[in-house]
Amino acid sequence: MEFNGIREIASALHTKEISVQELHDIYHQRQYSKADELNCLINITPELAKQQIQSSQALIDSNQANILTGIPIVHKDLFCTKDHHTTCGSRMLENFVSPYDATIVDNLNKAGMVTMAKANMDEFAMGSSNENSYFGAVKNPWDVTRVPGGSSGGSAVVVASGLSPIATGSDTGGSIRQPAALCGVTGIKPSYGRASRYGMVAFASSLDQAGVFARSAEDCSIVLSKMCSYDAKDSTSAQVKQEDFSKNLNQSIKGLKVGIVSEWMDSLPEDIRNTTTQAIQKLQDLGAELIEVELPTAHLAVSAYYVIAPAECSSNLSRFDGVRYGYQCENPVDLNDLYVRSRTEGFGDEVKRRIMVGTWALSAGFYDAYYLKAQKIRRLIAQDFSKAFENVDVIAAPVSPETAFEFNAKKDPVSMYQEDIYTIPSSLAGLPCMSIPIGLVNELPVGLQLIGHNLQESIILNVAHQFQQITDFHKQVAEGYYE
Amino acid sequence: MLINRKEVEQIAVLAKLRVSESKIDAITSSLDSVVDMINHINEIETDNVKPMANPMDAVQRLRADEVNEISHKEQLLAMASHADDDYFLVPTVVE
Numbered sequence: 001m002e003f004n005g006i007r008e009i010a011s012a013l014h015t016k017e018i019s020v021q022e023l024h025d026i027y028h029q030r031q032y033s034k035a036d037e038l039n040c041l042i043n044i045t046p047e048l049a050k051q052q053i054q055s056s057q058a059l060i061d062s063n064q065a066n067i068l069t070g071i072p073i074v075h076k077d078l079f080c081t082k083d084h085h086t087t088c089g090s091r092m093l094e095n096f097v098s099p100y101d102a103t104i105v106d107n108l109n110k111a112g113m114v115t116m117a118k119a120n121m122d123e124f125a126m127g128s129s130n131e132n133s134y135f136g137a138v139k140n141p142w143d144v145t146r147v148p149g150g151s152s153g154g155s156a157v158v159v160a161s162g163l164s165p166i167a168t169g170s171d172t173g174g175s176i177r178q179p180a181a182l183c184g185v186t187g188i189k190p191s192y193g194r195a196s197r198y199g200m201v202a203f204a205s206s207l208d209q210a211g212v213f214a215r216s217a218e219d220c221s222i223v224l225s226k227m228c229s230y231d232a233k234d235s236t237s238a239q240v241k242q243e244d245f246s247k248n249l250n251q252s253i254k255g256l257k258v259g260i261v262s263e264w265m266d267s268l269p270e271d272i273r274n275t276t277t278q279a280i281q282k283l284q285d286l287g288a289e290l291i292e293v294e295l296p297t298a299h300l301a302v303s304a305y306y307v308i309a310p311a312e313c314s315s316n317l318s319r320f321d322g323v324r325y326g327y328q329c330e331n332p333v334d335l336n337d338l339y340v341r342s343r344t345e346g347f348g349d350e351v352k353r354r355i356m357v358g359t360w361a362l363s364a365g366f367y368d369a370y371y372l373k374a375q376k377i378r379r380l381i382a383q384d385f386s387k388a389f390e391n392v393d394v395i396a397a398p399v400s401p402e403t404a405f406e407f408n409a410k411k412d413p414v415s416m417y418q419e420d421i422y423t424i425p426s427s428l429a430g431l432p433c434m435s436i437p438i439g440l441v442n443e444l445p446v447g448l449q450l451i452g453h454n455l456q457e458s459i460i461l462n463v464a465h466q467f468q469q470i471t472d473f474h475k476q477v478a479e480g481y482y483e
Numbered sequence: 484m485l486i487n488r489k490e491v492e493q494i495a496v497l498a499k500l501r502v503s504e505s506k507i508d509a510i511t512s513s514l515d516s517v518v519d520m521i522n523h524i525n526e527i528e529t530d531n532v533k534p535m536a537n538p539m540d541a542v543q544r545l546r547a548d549e550v551n552e553i554s555h556k557e558q559l560l561a562m563a564s565h566a567d568d569d570y571f572l573v574p575t576v577v578e
Contacts, residue, residue: 099558192538206537235544236537303523314498321499323571328564334574336499344501352500353510356491357517359498370521375534377524382535414516430538454539 002482006165006219010067013060020057020070024049024114027072031117031163034481038139040148040157042077043085044117052114059112068226069112074164076155077118078125079105079210080199088201089123089133089151092320092327092346102199103231104168104210111226116164120154123348124317125170125203127151128178128419129410132350137407140183141478142444146404149179149419152213156183159213162482166223167213172204173305174399174423176211177435181399181447184437186464186474187213188220191455192430193238195224196231204312205236207305207427216474217436217464221246224457240455248462254287256463259392261295264422268398271441279438279448279467280396286466293388293395297380301425302417304381307361307374308428313351314358320346353413382429389453394463396450398422399435403444422449432457436464437473445476485518486511 003009012018028046035041049072056070075081078088080098087093101109109115122132130138130153138153140146141161148157152169156179159167169176171189180187188211195210202208212227214220225245231237260280265273284290322328322342329345332338347355361370388395399422410416426433431454435447448467452460468474491511495502502510556569565572 325562339499376529376532379535414520
């Protein structure tokens with residue numbers, strides 16, 4: 001039994017064609033048969049689901065249900081789920097039990113969604129391939145010898161392989177869009193501040209943002225609308241009204257101005273460029289007007305990001321001292337030994353590398369030259385986007401310079417960091433952005449990035465939905481899954 | 484080299500991390516390549532640009548200092564490897 005999106009599942013639940021338990025059993029069965037070979041889940045949470053299945057069924061039976069009541073969801077394992085493990089893909093938090101729910105988890109629980117499992121991820125959300133998880137690499141269902149992207153690789157794979165219709169993710173420099181592209185699913189990161197960061201394990205506080213993976217833009221819009229809220233518990237939460245992001249889905253995009261960054265298009269390998277150009281052509285077929293835009297500082301985005309994100313990471317991760325929670329080393333000889341060995345043994349190599357880069361950038365004598373300088377570059381990049389959005393409504397761009405690559409293909413960190421050249425600029429500017437599937441190159445998925453101006457989620461979702469009305473790329477699945 | 488072995492050892496001390504003898508050369512080399520990449524930010528002049536700490540240029544909001552939820556003290560202390568009564572336990576600092 002396969003459903004075409006949340007609306008169809010909700011309809012089947014509301015008409016009693018299927019019960020929440022029966023629906024859950026379908027996905028549960030798939031998780032048990034496929035999750036191990038893909039290594040996309042860290043924990044399956046049947047006790048949590050059991051309670052939510054009962055309460056959501058009760059809401060349906062008493063006609064108090066909304067469209068999300070009873071719909072299964074998998075959370076990236078950096079969102080706290082009360083009384084359940086939240087590992088963040090790290091040995092450091094292997095045994096950590098969340099004392100409260102993240103606000104976005106709470107919002108989706110209140111909407112009646114059923115939490116089935118916690119998804120694997122790069123440790124502390126640092127990585128572009130999911131090879132950095134303490135719990136092992138996640139495999140891409142399109143080719144299990146290849147990476148799913150990162151850091152929300154587990155979440156992308158869960159949706160790509162039909163183990164849940166919806167998964168949450170987080171995006172700091174591309175961690176939703178890049179795995180969405182590499183796994184052939186739709187993924188959105190809203191504007192910075194839209195979704196509360198309360199209960200989301202912090203990596204880089206001025207960049208981290210929660211988002212959604214689904215098979216379609218419509219499903220993303222429905223979940224995102226319930227997930228986002230102003231939250232007094234997050235001092236960076238945007239004080240804006242909760243919005244129905246699906247309100248503009250069915251509008252025509254005729255006359256909409258779509259910005260194209262030629263420099264980015266020219267830098268793509270030929271086969272990905274052709275696929276991307278054809279997708280942009282489809283937007284033109286829908287009546288959109290293509291306009292060239294320039295982002296003159298964007299080429300410095302990766303360099304600036306690798307000052308700002310590690311600096312914030314080194315500060316945030318200083319809380320892991322082995323004393324209050326998290327991993328503690330055996331038999332420390334003194335307090336310093338306890339700190340040093342707990343951190344050295346508890347963190348993986350990439351996390352330690354970023355802590356060290358951040359510590360270096362913030363150390364005496366370097367602060368102005370690196371941290372402040374990078375923040376200045378960040379402003380110039382944000383200004384580039386603001387200028388571009390004076391002339392266009394949305395920017396259509398590549399997501400990744402390549403399709404899913406093989407495990408261990410990127411030996412040095414810098415080549416891995418370059419994976420995010422097209423996703424980092426919009427992250428630094430805090431803009432809403434998403435990736436939608438636009439076809440296959442050598443039987444591997446390619447994504448198109450849609451970037452909107454600040455708080456304009458509904459415009460990019462409108463463009464994505466209209467694209468998905470005339471194409472079937474978002475319905476393509478890897479062979480052997482969704483069965 | 485933009486960053487040397489001695490500097491890496493010093494950074495590790497500041498970050499409360501230990502770098503083993505067998506890994507120090509590899510770590511130094513990888514950090515050196517990252518710093519090399521980072522240095523591109525110096526390609527342009529930014530003297531009159533205001534640093535951007537928050538993409539919305541939001542300032543830190545303060546809240547009223549009000550009691551608004553029950554204490555989770557016991558639950559939070561239970562997460563520590565070693566706690567006793569109201570305290571987290573660490574190796575002896577002062578004899």
